[in-house]
Amino acid sequence: MCGIFCVLNNFSNNCDNLISQLKFEQNIKNRGPDSFNFQVFSTNDCSLAFAGSVLWLQGKNLTPQPLEDSESIFIYNGDIFNGFDEATQNNFGDTKLFHNFLKENIKNDTLDELYKVNGPYAFIYLDKAKKKLYFGRDIFGRRSLLxxxxxxxxxxxxxSVAKRKTEFDFIEVPSVGTFCYDIQKNRFEVYCWQHKNKNYFSKLKDFESFLSTEIGNVFQREDDKPSNDIRAFEENENLKLLKSLKDTGLNEEGNTVLDQLLNSNLWLDNVKLLQKKCIQNKDNCNHATIGILFSGGVDCAVLALLCDKYVDKNRPIDLINVSFDEAKNYQSPDRISGRQTLKELETCCPNRKWNFVEVNVTKDALDKEREVHIADLIYPLNTILDDSLGCALWFAAKGQSKEYVTPCRVLIVGMGADELFGGYIRYRFALKRYSWQGLQNLLDEDWQNLPYRNLGRDDRVVSDHGRQLRTPYLDENVVEFLRKLECWEKTYPSSDLPLGIGEKILLRSLAYHLGLKQAATLKKKALQFGSKIANPKENGHEISSRLCY
Structure with missing residues (x-):
């Protein structure tokens, strides 16, 4: 994880002290506590200043940033999860590997190939000779760039992060491809991802409107994404199996339904494939360097169990549970379900030390931190929902209870699970009103909107504590597997089944298969309600006065 910063002045004015003047420096340093460096590049007609901070998590040696050679200046915030063996990554580190890959694609004019990189990233790259500034985010928008x-x-x-009260206005760089700014011609270009959705061009228009200029060239490739038209699903064996559950006798937890599903080899095959696609991480360590945002729900429970499977047994795992329910001694719904699922994990994984970290936040602390700091991290987003989720995640990532502060450098979260597995309540209405085609269309729309919603915000608030945000459900291999499944192979939000069973039924089946029989049937609770930070009377889509300036 890193903090990256670049300022460009189209005249020869010196801009090397602007990061300090804008008071961005500390926020950039917070993201990368292990190293911070500065680099200036000036010519007769422009001046650029680069700054980079580093959170060192892998490789034999820390790679300071900015990274400069005779051709370029480069700053990078990301991880590479494919294409290189472990020895190569340890010897060179992801920053140098991505730098070399990027340079090669710039020379070959194949920048749209960057979508093949598995892993989150944001980068800024200056071609010194051509005076071109390249920048962009990964295809899912998992790392922040403003x-x-x-x-x-x-x-x-x-x-990576800005502030509200400056002479500058900011937008999030849209995750639509790799941008190029030709400094000499004062012109922007974009090398588009191969896959485009209906919001794609509206985001480019927003970008142009913000800059009050048109993008000079939009380099596009044909989209080879198959049509999302539903196949003749009435004959599908998985769907027949799901429909038969209507006549299944349900016990209080719905276990009979999941037992019956897992007795089907056809259904069990997908469950096992899903398990295989999920995270793997093997390091030796005797203190907790892995933390999980933990409400006790099925999304985080599965991640916790998979962490136990692949993380060295000598390493404790921190389960971080945040509550704002001061009036009820912090006994929020997430606190109650978190403790319940903790007991299941202790039964399933008796050799693992689980640290259940109770983060209790008073209203005074919330109001103070939001005003002086968190609102800047959430910026430029500004809705009531951004306020609730951004603040909740910031305090959770802080990981501080009365007697313990998590030392974890990686925070694992379940983001993307609802979009990929079909967990939202509105999917019930879509299926009931528009049948399977309507549900598929809504799932596609929600998935395509994900890069433009909250991932950049969440990266900003978590990284402020010098921790790296990891989103295993958004791993490219997991996404590819799930997106190829028909919608009924992963969710069955039908009135045939009670809430907490049909939604995300594939993920619930995996949880049940792994031994999490209670967590598998817990109803979905959004973080803002489960932690009791949100006021249910407020409309989450309205502008938050608490974030205004």
Whole structure:
């Protein structure tokens, strides 16, 4: 994890102290506590300043940033999960490997090939000779990158994190491809991802509107994504199996349904494939370097169990549970379900030390931290939902209970599970009103919107504590597997089954198969309600006055 920053002035004005003037420096340093460096590049007609901080998690040696050679200056925040063996990654580190891969694609004019990189990233790259500035985020938008401009329009900023009260306005760089700014021609280009969705061009229009300029060239490739039209599903064996569950006698937990599903080899095959696609991580360590945002629900429970499977047994795992329910001594719904699922984990994994970290947040602490700091991390987003989720995640990532502060450098979260497995309550209404085609369309729409919603915000608030955000459900291999399944192979939000069974039924089946029989049937609770940070009377889509300035 790193903090990256670049400021460009189209004149020869010196801009090397702008990061300090804007008070961005500390926020950038927070993201990478192991190293911070600065680099300036100036010519007769422009001046650029780069800053990079580093959280060192892998490789034999820390790679300081910015990374400079005779051709370029490069800053990078990301991980590579494919294409290189472990020895190569340990020797060179992901920063140098991505740098070399990027340079090769720039030379070959194949920047749209960056979508093949598995792993989250945001980067900024200066081609010194051609005076071109390249920047972008991964295809899912898992790492933050903001673009800012001043009112005069002569200074641009690219940064992981910004502040509200400055002379600059900011937007999130859309995850639509790799952007290129030709400094000499004062012109933007974009090398689009191969896969585009209906919001794709609207995001480019927003980008142009913000900069008050048109993108000069939009390099596109044909989209080879297959149509999402539903096949002749009435004859599908998995769907027949699900429909038969209507006549199954349900006990209080719905276990009979999951037992029956797992007795089907056809269903069990997908469950085992899903397990195989999930996270693997093997390191030796005797203190907790892995933390999990833990409400006790099925999403995080499965991740915890898989962490136990692949993380060295000598390493404790921190289960971080946040509550804002001061009036009820912090006995929020997530606190209650978290303790319940902890007992299941202790039964399933008796040789693992689980640290259940109770993060209790007073209203005074929430109000103070939001005003002086968290609102800047959430910016430029500004809704009530952004307020609730951003604050909840910031306090959770802080990981501080009365007697313990988590030392974890990686925080694992279940983001993307509802979009991929079909967990939202609105999917019930879509299926009931529009049948399977309507449900498929809504699943596709929600998935395609994911890069433009909250992942950049969540990266900003978690990384502020010098921890790296990991989203295993958004691993490219998991996504590819799940997106190829028909919708009824992963969710059955039908009134035939009670809430807490049909939604995300494939994931619930995996949890049950792994021994999490209670967690497998817990109803979904959004973080803002399970932690009791949100006021249910407020509309989450409205602008939050608490984030305004």
């Amino acid at each position: 673009l800012g401009k001043n009112k005069e329009g002569d200074t641009l900023i690219l940064t």
